[in-house]
Amino acid sequence: MNISIARLQKKIDALKEGAQKELQVLEAQLLDKKRKSLIVCQRCRKRSPVYSWIFIQGFRHAPPTGYRGGDYWNRSKVEDCHIVCHKCGNENRIFTHPQKDKILTITGGVHDKLELFAEVEERYEDN
């Protein structure tokens, strides 16, 4: 293959740029699908899209232990958090929700929950 270094580099750069654009399009599609996924409320039994729910991010206190240990807040895993139905205001515990696996799939890989939910509240629980 008789091709110059500069041409090869150019081809590679063009391919990377194209892949990057496609990746952005697919990621936007994925986020949109996640936001529109329907979640059922365990109290009013109504189904509403993820973007209408409030996500309550829990934090658990690690008490001080000995020298310099503990006394900080741990971010709870999604399954240990709650979501609030905008229709009836009921707090649904994710751990016991019938669509727990679906919720975990939707929230997986999304660090900023505001990209999915209507609101994100933080709850600090001392135990």
Ligand SMILES: [Zn+2]
């Ligand atoms: Zn409800």
